[in-house]
Amino acid sequence: MNGHRESRQLKPGINVPMVTIFKENEDVDVEAVAKHAVRLVKAGLTSITCQGSNGEAVHLTKEERILVTSTVRKAIDEAGFSDVPIVVGCAAQSVRETVEFCRDAHKAGGDYALVLPPSYYKAAYKPENFVEYFQDVADDSPIPILIYNYPGAVAGVDLDSDTIIKLAKHPNIRGCKLTCGNTGKLNRIAHAVKAATPSDRGSGWMCMGGSADFTIQTLIAGGSGIITGLGNVVPKACVKVFNLYAEGKIDEAQKVQAIVARGDWGVIAGGITGTKAALESYYGYGGYARRPLPKPSKDDVARYEAMLKEVVDFENSL
Structure with missing residues (x-):
């Protein structure tokens, strides 16, 4: 390994893969990106993600990825949140380009790289090729890696618990995000690696769920969080579920989880389009x-508004 630095420490809690906001001409709206990042961290996030699936990473140029990450780092630093780590989506199809994205993220102020498995040549890969890919990226990345298991985005590639547990032994692989929704897999990984939890830092390894509708189930x-x-x-509503559970207020956490889960169905059904429409409608x-x-x-917008009204009302009550 070469050039690794000590990143800001990831802590159990809620992380948001922030949307990238564009102007009408599709240029990155730097001012709006900064404003959105500050709004998020003020809600109590323990970390924030740029260039996740919600951030339209696959729609951004290399230069725009650097711009977004550096904009977020500057904005949250100036707002007094310089201790909040930034996770940066860095996935590409080759080891070489993925490492290049990791280096760009590092230079732009990112602390961790969120990395999907390669999938374009899926038919040519054997199980060991995925292990080698993550190990090779982790060897050369200047920032630690989080494994991103999201079968829906990578032609159905679904890393099993044995694979992720094996990869967790690499010193520069520090966590995972499981958007597969498999809580059994999450349970096996979390206990094998002694993942950080709200009550116990454990090994410090972060075993994160990928959707707010199973926050309590994940914990x-x-x-470690979502x-x-x-x-x-x-x-704030997402953070509330985590905090209530961490405080031992399980009954209250369950009630808020139900509100959050109903709202989450709105953004799951609407995807990035629905998420941005809801932001526009309500904020x-x-x-x-x-x-x-x-x-x-117009019908889509009305539908997303209706699906999210309950949870937005709750958000605004906090």
């Missing part, structure tokens, strides 16, 4: 995703 299973797209719209910013993602119709 009960021994996980990286949730819903948090773009209602970050006056968000805009549209980059083409070829569609713009929502």
Whole structure:
């Protein structure tokens, strides 16, 4: 390994993969990105993600990725949150380009790299190739790696618990995000690696769920928290579920979890388009995703508003 630095420490809690906001001409809206990042960290996040799936990483150029990360780092530092780590989506199809993205993230102020498995040549890969990919990236990345297991985004590639537990032994692989929704897998990994939890720092390894609708399930299973797209719209509500559980207020946590889960279905159904539409409807910013993602119709917007109204009302009560 070469050039690794000690990153800001990840702590159990809620992380939001923030949307990237564009102007009408599809240029990155730097001012809006900064404003959104500050709103999120003020809600009590323990870390924040740039260039996740919600951030339209696949729609950004190399230069734009650097711009977004550096903008977020500067904005949250100036707002008094210089201790909050930034996780940066760095996945590419080759080891070489993924490492390059990791180096860019490092230079732009990122602390951790969120990395998907390669999938374009899926038919040519054997199970050991995925292990080698993550190990090779981790060897050369200047920042620690979080494994991103999201079968829906990578042609169905679904890393099993044995693979992730094996990869956790690498000193520069510090966690995972499981958007597969498999709490059994999460439980096996969390206990094998002695993951950090709200009550016990354990090994410090972060075993994160990938959706706000199973926050409590993740924590009960021994996980570290959630990286949730819903948090773009209602970050305080997502943090509330985590905090209530951490305080031992399980009955209250369950009630809030139900509200959050109903709201999460709105952004799961609407994807990035629905998330941005809800931001625009309720907070006056968000805009549209980059083409070829569609713009929502008036009926779509009304549907997303209705699906998220309950959780937004709860957010605004906090």
